[in-house]
Amino acid sequence: MFIQLDRVSKRYGEKVVISDVSLQIHQGECLVLMGDNGSGKTTLLRLLAGLIYPTEGEVLRKKNGGTKKTLNRKTGYAIDRLPVTNFTAMEYLLAMGLMQGLSKKEIQYQTDKWFELFGLIEDKNEQIASYSKGMRQKVNIMQSLLGDPELLLLDEPLSGLDRNSQRNLIQLLLEYKKTKTTLVCASHEPYIVSELADRVAEMQRGKLIRLLQPEEIVTIDTTLVRVTNLSEAEAKLLSTAEGIIELSIQSTQSKKEAEPELTIIMHSSHSDLLLAHILAQGGSIQSVTKEEK
Numbered sequence: 001m002f003i004q005l006d007r008v009s010k011r012y013g014e015k016v017v018i019s020d021v022s023l024q025i026h027q028g029e030c031l032v033l034m035g036d037n038g039s040g041k042t043t044l045l046r047l048l049a050g051l052i053y054p055t056e057g058e059v060l061r062k063k064n065g066g067t068k069k070t071l072n073r074k075t076g077y078a079i080d081r082l083p084v085t086n087f088t089a090m091e092y093l094l095a096m097g098l099m100q101g102l103s104k105k106e107i108q109y110q111t112d113k114w115f116e117l118f119g120l121i122e123d124k125n126e127q128i129a130s131y132s133k134g135m136r137q138k139v140n141i142m143q144s145l146l147g148d149p150e151l152l153l154l155d156e157p158l159s160g161l162d163r164n165s166q167r168n169l170i171q172l173l174l175e176y177k178k179t180k181t182t183l184v185c186a187s188h189e190p191y192i193v194s195e196l197a198d199r200v201a202e203m204q205r206g207k208l209i210r211l212l213q214p215e216e217i218v219t220i221d222t223t224l225v226r227v228t229n230l231s232e233a234e235a236k237l238l239s240t241a242e243g244i245i246e247l248s249i250q251s252t253q254s255k256k257e258a259e260p261e262l263t264i265i266m267h268s269s270h271s272d273l274l275l276a277h278i279l280a281q282g283g284s285i286q287s288v289t290k291e292e293k
């Protein structure tokens with residue numbers, strides 16, 4: 001199975017949102033869509049999901065010598081933000097799975113594994129409305145995986161997830177890739193590109209401006225550092241320093257120290273300087289893990 005976009009354009013009124021995009025997506029590959037806000041990534045995912053149709057051109061799914069214009073049910077789509085509903089996570093996933101024709105038993109079997117993996121087992125019968133952003137994102141990803149789709153469309157899949165959950169999700173997606181699931185991810189995350197991408201498509205104002213092949217994808221070595229004893233103000237300042245990719249703050253209300261624990265992902269090339277800076281500010285470095293490609 002592969003998907004072919006043939007001179008696809010999408011307009012809303014006079015506004016051209018996708019402009020003359022031609023692209024083949026191969027079975028089992030992971031294509032990452034990158035580009036600035038508003039460049040058309042989500043619209044391209046919606047076209048691939050068959051939720052909207054091109055104004056011009058065609059999106060075709062070719063399988064076993066045949067060609068289908070519409071994409072079938074074996075497409076999973078995690079939208080950029082799961083809306084708040086009155087369902088519990090389990091009720092929501094059951095409803096989504098039943099709509100796809102899965103049995104209750106199948107849905108429970110699949111979702112139990114994921115609830116465990118994402119650390120949500122205790123919360124699965126709580127209302128989604130009471131969930132944090134990251135917890136909601138986990139449910140969003142789970143619904144997209146129901147029924148083992150052939151094509152998985154993920155809009156900013158790492159958004160809101162803590163580093164451990166990001167790692168677990170990447171591992172899970174790598175498993176899906178091994179079973180020849182085709183992945184298309186809209187993402188700004190270097191982590192997604194370095195771990196999953198076979199090709200990167202760069203969008204600009206609705207146009208596909210560059211398609212990077214595997215050998216052209218430059219992966220970066222990153223270092224994960226856990227730090228305590230830095231104030232929130234110092235952490236905020238640090239987050240803007242050159243070489244910092246991501247800085248998250250976990251509050252330590254249960255612990256005695258007033259300062260939060262920071263998880264910092266940085267470019268390895270900047271780590272010596274940044275670690276020296278953290279120590280000079282009185283920070284205590286709890287762990288340093290190099291993630292080399």
Ligand SMILES: Nc1ncnc2c1ncn2[C@@H]1O[C@H](COP(=O)(O)OP(=O)(O)OP(=O)(O)O)[C@@H](O)[C@H]1O
Nearest residue numbers: 012015017035036037038039040041042043044080
């Ligand atoms: N239903 C719609 N009606 C009119 N314009 C739309 C509609 N959907 C999207 N657009 C416009 O299309 C453009 C591309 O939007 P899209 O959401 O695809 O971008 P994106 O690359 O996913 O952005 P982001 O990184 O912010 O998620 C934007 O200018 C947006 O305003």
